[in-house]
Amino acid sequence: MALTGLDIYKLLPKTNCKKCGFPTCLAFAMAIAAKKTALDKCPDISDEAKATLSAASEPPIRTITIGAGEKKLEIGGETVLFRHEKTFFHPCGLGITISDTTSPADLQDKIKKFNALSFERVGQKVKAEIIAVKNDSNDKSKFINTVKEVKSKTTALLVLLSNDTSALEEAVKIAGDAKPVIGPANISNADQITAIAKSNNANILATGKDLDEISTVTGKISASGYKEILIDLSNVKDITSLENLTQTRRMALKKNIRSIGFPALVFTSGANTYDHLSYAAMAIAKYAGIVILPEPDPSIFLPLVTLRQNIYTDPQKPVTVDSKLYAIGGQPGANSPVIVTTNFSLTFFSVEPEILNAKVPTWLLIVDTDGLSVLTAWAAEKFHAEKVLDAMKKANLESVVSHKKIIIPGYVAVMAPKLNEISGWEILIGPREASAIPKYLRSSWQ
Numbered sequence: 036m037a038l039t040g041l042d043i044y045k046l047l048p049k050t051n052c053k054k055c056g057f058p059t060c061l062a063f064a065m066a067i068a069a070k071k072t073a074l075d076k077c078p079d080i081s082d083e084a085k086a087t088l089s090a091a092s093e094p095p096i097r098t099i100t101i102g103a104g105e106k107k108l109e110i111g112g113e114t115v116l117f118r119h120e121k122t123f124f125h126p127c128g129l130g131i132t133i134s135d136t137t138s139p140a141d142l143q144d145k146i147k148k149f150n151a152l153s154f155e156r157v158g159q160k161v162k163a164e165i166i167a168v169k170n171d172s173n174d175k176s177k178f179i180n181t182v183k184e185v186k187s188k189t190t191a192l193l194v195l196l197s198n199d200t201s202a203l204e205e206a207v208k209i210a211g212d213a214k215p216v217i218g219p220a221n222i223s224n225a226d227q228i229t230a231i232a233k234s235n236n237a238n239i240l241a242t243g244k245d246l247d248e249i250s251t252v253t254g255k256i257s258a259s260g261y262k263e264i265l266i267d268l269s270n271v272k273d274i275t276s277l278e279n280l281t282q283t284r285r286m287a288l289k290k291n292i293r294s295i296g297f298p299a300l301v302f303t304s305g306a307n308t309y310d311h312l313s314y315a316a317m318a319i320a321k322y323a324g325i326v327i328l329p330e331p332d333p334s335i336f337l338p339l340v341t342l343r344q345n346i347y348t349d350p351q352k353p354v355t356v357d358s359k360l361y362a363i364g365g366q367p368g369a370n371s372p373v374i375v376t377t378n379f380s381l382t383f384f385s386v387e388p389e390i391l392n393a394k395v396p397t398w399l400l401i402v403d404t405d406g407l408s409v410l411t412a413w414a415a416e417k418f419h420a421e422k423v424l425d426a427m428k429k430a431n432l433e434s435v436v437s438h439k440k441i442i443i444p445g446y447v448a449v450m451a452p453k454l455n456e457i458s459g460w461e462i463l464i465g466p467r468e469a470s471a472i473p474k475y476l477r478s479s480w481q
Contacts, residue, residue: 038088040065046084047077054078095287096296097262099238099324101128101165102192103212108164110265110324111298116288119350126347127318128192128325129339130165132302135181136172142181146188148331154340157354157380161340163191167302167327168206170197175205182206194218194240194300194327200227207235216240216265216300216325222248225255233261240300242267246279250294257294265324266295269302276301277317284322298324308335319343353406354380360400360430363387367396369437372480374465374472375423376444377404377412385469393473395480398435402426409444420453427458442480 044064055076057063066072067088074080074088098112108128115121133145153162166185170178178197185191186209193215195206203217218240220228225241232239239256241264243249249266256264268279280299287296301323303314311328312335318326319342328335348354355378374390376382378401390397402422404412412418423443433439439460443451445467455462466475 038068040068043067043088046080046088048079048081050079052079094296095291096284096298097264098125099263099265099298101214101216101238103214106190106192106213108192113284113322114288116284118346122349122351123347125324126343127323128165129163129315129319129336129343130167130191130194130325130327131163131331132167132169132327132329133181133185134169134171135174135177137181142184143188145331146185148333149191150189152331152333152336154337156341156344157384158356159344159354161344163331163336163340165194165325165327166191167194167196170199170202173199175199175202178202179205179209182209186210194325196240198224200224200231203228204231204235207231207237210235210237212236214238218242219267220252220256222252222255225252226259229256229259229261232263233259238263238265240265240267241297246282246295250292253297254294264297265300266297267302268299268323269304276314277321280318280322300325300327302327303329308332311335312338315339316342320346355406356380356383356401358401358403358426360398360432360435361387363390363397363399364394365396367398369435371396371398371436372442372476373398373400373432373436373440374442375400375402375426377402377407377409377418379404379406379408379412382408382469386472389469389472390476393476395476397476398432400426400430400432400441409446413447413450418447420450420457423450423454424458427460442475 044061047060047064049060051059055063057066067074094112094114096111096113099110101108109125110128112125113123131149149163149166166189168182168185182195193210193213195203195215195217196219197203207215207217214236216238217228217232219242220239221242228239241249241252241256243252253264268276283295283299286292301318303311305311305314315326315328319339358378374397376386383401402418404417407415407417409418440463441460442463442465445465448464451462451464466472
């Protein structure tokens, strides 16, 4: 049973030293009970109390690390049901399945396509990270050879799946120190797979016919002292997976049920590409830690990595770009146009390609608006004449161009008189939408 704030308080030093960042030990205890802080914030707690409270201070969903070094992926560790309550911290992993029954030519084709699943969006690199190798042939040598091929020709994080524990033991050694996921662990083989995972620093994928059976498997593994566990919530019916994903998150967060407080892995299913895409989108939105699809299709993965990026962006901290003067479309000169806009990344990456399409070298002046878009920043009084003038001065714009003309977004044309008054520059009203920039630069500016 979970400890209450008062139970935790009784084991704290009760010095009210404020070293933990809270005004009193009682406030700190209440925060631990609510999973809003960690026990290690208290520097004076005794070892005995630390041992007693360690379980109470763990996050309701365990943070699991797959891989090592720069390639590692952290999943789980979430503390809320809904992103707006706080934020989601650890983006789910995305990957594909490769069966050891795949022909050599198809295997090389899949590997090549997987390696190409890398995209750039709003200035961030996004990609697929995981390959799940399945021992569908029940042939140990085929499984091992497929794992070796994937390991040697990709940088993918590995999920290794076989009912043959001796094949798993050999395959996990090929993965080296990359901390793969191995399984599936069920009631009958949980002890064997746990022993392999312990010896090789691997994560375990626990499975079962329903949540009760999965809970029994995770309890058996945890009882051995090993908790690097994921749970398999795949199901042929996506609605059942949705129910299971939601139920496990709620029970872990609201009821503090530790036996299912682990990240979930989901293999998508469906009759066609659209089924797999919708299944994966549902799993990303509703709490999956890893989502595995059958094929490395870029037309599927691009919308999925975009969805993941959006969901796992802190809603209280918009993605921004540096507030400075950018040279777009080659090397603009003293007679080139100057366009001004906000530092909201989506605004920047909407405007930049349109300037490139215009084939008119242009200076793009980015104003710091705390990551707000043009109209939102204007309404919040974070994009106004004084702010633009300040950005112009910081960029030393007078020494960059000779014409003293600046183009502002059409949506904030109302700021033109004031900006003209305080800057002495001629203010040109640009288009409202980024898509109209090419025509504007080729006609109005010229």
